[in-house]
Amino acid sequence: MTFTKENQKERYRFIDQWAEYVRTHDDKDWSRQQNIIINSCLRTASMTKEEYLAMKTIEDEMKAGKKVKKFTQKDAVKYLKNL
Amino acid sequence: MRTSMRKTSIKHEIVGGHSHAREQMRFVNKTTIEIKRELSDLDQLALDFITVLQKYTPYVIVSGYVSILLGRARASEDIDIITPKISFPTLKKLVHDLQEHGFYCINEQKDKDIFECLTEGIAVRFARKDTIIPNMEMKWARTAADDEALQNALSVSLPEGKLRISPLELQIVFKELVLKSPKDREDARHLRKIAKEYLDASQLQHYKELVHDIH
Numbered sequence: 519m520t521f522t523k524e525n526q527k528e529r530y531r532f533i534d535q536w537a538e539y540v541r542t543h544d545d546k547d548w549s550r551q552q553n554i555i556i557n558s559c560l561r562t563a564s565m566t567k568e569e570y571l572a573m574k575t576i577e578d579e580m581k582a583g584k585k586v587k588k589f590t591q592k593d594a595v596k597y598l599k600n601l
Numbered sequence: 602m603r604t605s606m607r608k609t610s611i612k613h614e615i616v617g618g619h620s621h622a623r624e625q626m627r628f629v630n631k632t633t634i635e636i637k638r639e640l641s642d643l644d645q646l647a648l649d650f651i652t653v654l655q656k657y658t659p660y661v662i663v664s665g666y667v668s669i670l671l672g673r674a675r676a677s678e679d680i681d682i683i684t685p686k687i688s689f690p691t692l693k694k695l696v697h698d699l700q701e702h703g704f705y706c707i708n709e710q711k712d713k714d715i716f717e718c719l720t721e722g723i724a725v726r727f728a729r730k731d732t733i734i735p736n737m738e739m740k741w742a743r744t745a746a747d748d749e750a751l752q753n754a755l756s757v758s759l760p761e762g763k764l765r766i767s768p769l770e771l772q773i774v775f776k777e778l779v780l781k782s783p784k785d786r787e788d789a790r791h792l793r794k795i796a797k798e799y800l801d802a803s804q805l806q807h808y809k810e811l812v813h814d815i816h
Contacts, residue, residue, distance in 0.1 A: 526783065533673075533787055537794035540672035544623050549638035552674055556641040559676035563734045567707055570733045581780070 628799040635758045648762045657695040658684045661754040663767045668788035678734040774808040
């Protein structure tokens, strides 16, 4: 099994385990833990408006299957610097 | 008809001689889910924005936040919202009311430009003043799937208010068959697990045919 497939399998295993935890524990219990992820991600994010909108444009183009499919991290940095 | 439904998930335990109510997510009926969760920053943003939005138009929340609201262990920087098309005067009132409640539009400043974006099918984003993340991504319904989500929205009852979300069966099908990214497949898997006693197989099939016809 490739690393990617093994990794995905492990991710699915955790998703199933967590969903079962949510189903069987108090809402306050699981949500308190979930909020640590959500709130810390949001509070540490730092981007300018222009950077954020550029990132969303790239994401939208990728979703639409346009030519940016091979867009690398290096390309993204270059793209943002040229704004 | 839903094939089966969890009747109740409020359990009582005797802790130290006292009855202690365990409050778990509850699928109350075909259209209502009750969650007694602690609110995240994302939930608070959704509730504050919806308090204003619902004065002017029906709405439905779709995509990643639906899974997150129901417990998926991940964050998102935006919440996707679909509304029916609204007139320019109504949009203008909505935008001004949002401003009075501390929101601003990230993409455009002028009301007519916001309206133009929406008319062209471009989503507009609203965030709290002086912030970019998190934000509400709003667009008008354009497809049969969007209309379906609006017409058959579920109500999620939180301790501090209510939110309207897309039917779970539609979200699952859309994420598995249309969006298909690893993140979307994982969101769908979470929804399947969390609502396994509630999901309607015939609705899943109906939505599969619907998205097949659209995409």
